[in-house]
Amino acid sequence: MLENESNPTISKSTGLPRKRFYRARAHSNPLSDSHFPVPISPCHVDYSFHYPQLVSSDQVDSNKKIQFADVGCGFGGLLISLSTLFPETLMIGMELRDKVTEYVKERISALRATNPGQYQNISVVRTNSMKYLPNYFGKGQLSKMFFLFPDPHFKEKNHRRRVISPHLLDEYAYVLEIGGIIYTITDVEELGEWMNSCLASHPLFEALTVVELGADPVIKLLSTATEEGQKVARNGGQTFQAVYRRIVPSQ
């Protein structure tokens, strides 16, 4: 189905989109407003568009809901690894940069074409997750949220642009089910400390124990599955992770 014969953005040898045609600015300002469509509410998210083989358009009220969100998914490496690890789970990547989102879309459709029946459970949307998360997910809908190698925004006055912050954690707690897990990892030590301290001081989150971390098959993907993680690994960089569970507040 792919028109890759004449399309220079798709590699002839692999059938996959070539990353160099989708290069984009390294950072985006999540505070600036953009003109992309935003669903009015979670029931306006078009599941049959994202998961055509799993959700047909007449099944509007299907019970199947997106359960994993990869926030700031970048080039989509994590989604692709998770897709086969949790084939029954619907998951979505959220990405602010237009070209990067287009790349992930192409990548998924190429994978679907070359591996019939597979990769049907992953998709991507271009959106500002910091503003529009409640438009995509209802209360307690998600069981996992991923924030892998988010932009560091070093300056003090730009800390409010960070994707993990005390106020945004309120929203993440809202979309996560009780027991749902939030995964974060970074190669920037200062950001790692920040994310960990935001989560540690939030009343609706609790850190996973070492034993729990060891038993979770997803943990090892955090540093290996994404493009950013692979880059850090190639350069022998250190990483800092914080993994927390959504809990019921005490009293």
Add this chain to the structure above:
Amino acid sequence: MDDTQVEAGDNNRDIEVAPALISVHPNQNSVAVAVGSDLRIFDLRGGCGVSLVDDSAQPFHKDSIRAIRYSANGKLLVSAADDKLVKIWSTDSWRCVSSVCSEKRVSAVAISEDGLYVCFSDKFGVVWVVDLHELEGNESLVSRKAAPLLAHYCSIITSLEFSPDGQFIVSADRDFKIRVTVFPKKPLDGAHEIQSFCLGHTEFVSCLAFICTMDYPQGFLVSGSGDSTVRLWDITSGFLLDTCEVGAKAGLLESNRSDEGCSTVSDLCIILDGNLIAVAIQSLQGIMLLHCDLSSRTLNVIKVVSIMGESFIPTSLGSSSHAELLWMVTGVSKLSGSDCNSLARVRVLSGFKKSNPDSVGHELTVMRDDELPGAEKLLEKLQGSVSIEENVFLAAAEAVKTAMCNLLIKKQYSMEKREFRKRSRNDRKIKQ
């Protein structure tokens, strides 16, 4: 392909005009009007204007007032302005009992049902809370600090309301969102538990109000929006119960097609504790009256109440819980090219009867100036002048209209300005 750069926290003064505001004491003891930086109070019981006392500042506010509100028990009045001050006034002594500094300009205020917390939102989408516990019986002026309660990520909060049972605080923003948050036992530690989002508006949400009756003490939320609708919500679930296309019903969409955005709902007011909602709509001379049937959970238009004789488009509505009057004001600060910079016009609608809500509308009359409680004295105080010259008044009405149309609509930068803003941005940094 880069996007329009809009930050909610823009420092430049994008919105220069401030519409006049009105608020009525819950027992109709007094009525407050804010025009520009001027806070005017008329004592309805005593039949005289009130002189406010504030030892900390003269004038009381140095810039346009953006919100005024009485507490549910009527003991306090709060005013908040572009001078980044939130002032808490005792309605007994009319002294300023507390003055709170905000880091940013303030967009909305609310007072908890028990009168112990004042919340206000700033232009960065953060809601702050001030603890008033020590205020009890202590009338000396105290400067207080506010603690952050919650935030809408980088959006301007347009309205704040407490639910009638005090359990939730509801905040609405320019990004079509209404957030319902559990108001915690220790608000100074922040409000982290979101109960629901009420999503359905397709434009900015401009105003919120709670309908609460004997049969439904927990209350239902109503909201007005730039999408020309009024909506009814169940806040526990966030479910949209009904939508009333007030803009279309008022015939505004047809006649004003070129005037896009001008059938925005600018204010809502619940009348007589319950089922009646007065709606102010841009371009509508008068108000639209809705009936809310809580058993069927529907909103229905009763009628448009027109105000004849002058171009009276209300900028704000007020009513006390039991009285049979609806108070309306129109006016604007900073009229360009006019020296009359604090013009306001007050009108009152009478004839709301609790006994028979179904026949409502038949007996409604717009009171003549000489019929108003306090008559000339009230007008002198609240309007600034007993009679408003017709030509000045028409100019004000026009200014109000444009101001309201532009007030909440997102700013679009020209290409040139956008380029300039990009070049002068200081947030770019070199990647490590």
